[in-house]
Amino acid sequence: MATEKTSEELLRGQAEIWQHMFSFANSMALKCAVELRIADIIHSHGGTPITLSQIASCIDNSPSPDIPYLARIMRLLVRKNIFTVHHQLSEGSGSESTLYGLTHVSRWLLHDSDLSLAPMIVIGNHPWTVAPWHCFSTFVKEGGTSAFEKAHGRDVWDFASQNPEFNNMFNDGMACTTRIITRAIMTGYKDGFGCIRSLVDVGGGTGTMVAEIVKSHLHIKATNFGLPHVITTAPLIDGVCHVGGDMFKEIPKADAVFMKWILHDWSDEDCVKILRNCRKAIPAKSGKVTIVEIVLQPDGNGTFDEIGLVFDLLMMAHTSGGKERTELQWKKLLEEGGFPRYKIISIPALLSIIEAYPE
Template structure:
């Protein structure tokens, strides 16, 4: 359907409406964080059916909740389809229910994004966003400008942040891994040992080993990260530095790791990957965004947001287009690659040394 051209006055009015929306875009994120902190989705879920506002507030655990304040927050979240709201057929009272979106806010759900929402809206991770114009003017790293050190050093010195960050990454990993394991079933065939580079607390490689018990999993990350990892049969935890050396294995897995780093750093990582795998049979499995700046796919718009997250939080990292991936892979020693789309923001990039 062709777009209807607006008149000058209508276009200016629409432009004004857009700017107001963008200006207060943070309000939606903060309302979402509030819902997670109050456990709204969990309260509704505990009843097993849609509930009234008074039922929600009576379960919050406060002696004097402000029901009007919560009603206004819920009104926005209903508008955004995070929750549903329908009148009771007999009393007419508004009944709030879960949607596909709010099911991702359930704390005990296997596919909960609640820890990621709390982390991304924490002052620690919000502060670098205020330094983006400085980065444009001066260069440098936004996180370092905000906190005096890069994110990995900050995590090393701050156990509370380290826990917050690791829990966020772990919950996001579970969502992505469901998509990977359901659509990339044959991709792990022929791999006897697999190193998850930047594997955090081992959530990802544990899921892979559960689904493919023939694989010996190695969770590889910085020593202070793997020190908090839980033990699981078939998985070993190794502390180290991917810029120095990577443990040898049949295959290497990297999920949301490469986007944290500059092209130069990615090439160093890939060269170490090549040294760690068999030249003829080895492969590297990269799970990362393949940016489509003009794409109309369900996650293409989110890809541009993720790219700016890299500006705010990463050490020179970025999301890459296929052209940019090809350049990095070739210079890192992987002339052949294959991109596989999965039902997630990321794609799977299989990279081969020959």
């Protein structure tokens, strides 16, 4: 019996290694579905299941799509619960049709939805962003500033500033995740903006987040503060002033500082510098910093706990010293940055809110 059990465990282990080895196939098939807009095509038919021929006929710039190839990709995506499959007998002829429909997962692939991860899937699986992952073993052996720099010869911010295509894809990816996180923030942090008159969103990209804040809180005078090459692409937003600058040098004055998915890009030393500049930017007694980040639970079983660990490796791939952090690590950073008090507020999202106070 012991021998049989060992043999079964070895077999399961082999199967798991195969799955891990080719897990990239899932993300590549997902990327294909986004690029072909398969979810959008099904959605345009009222969301009711349709045939492969109907899907293929609606693929842009494709006069003769290969339906057998499409069928093989869809078969894996159905297995992964991205789409549904239904087999239906046609009345009279007795022939069977195969119909594909949407699931609660594929609805996150719709390009025109406010809740879409499609742009993030495109940038996350682009050869430019995947290349640094291939440098992990070299990075571990030799160290260095970032895996991204080993792959491309420059850090991600320099790369973006000199590559408009990458910069636009990156901004689109950040904007789509911001819309999703914004909804969670507005649901779980309703009273967080009520008592402040002025707010600066540090590293706010093209202003998606701060636009939603001022829309719901008309009394707030808001500043979207970021790198000049990002700010130049930001649209005009009522109630928002776009300001280009360097958060390592100075942050505009305000009652409160807001930072979403900023500090995880930087080393502990850099985070302390940013936090100290935040401390200088706000009133000594009444000011606060609202930080929206992952709070790692390495042994947790929550909905997003495992993806938090994946994001930690993503930081290793794309940033110079960036990381996701546990509560104890956040506590240490905040204290060194001039914020001895804090509280963590859970919201329905991958991220949590860390509200920090200078006194």
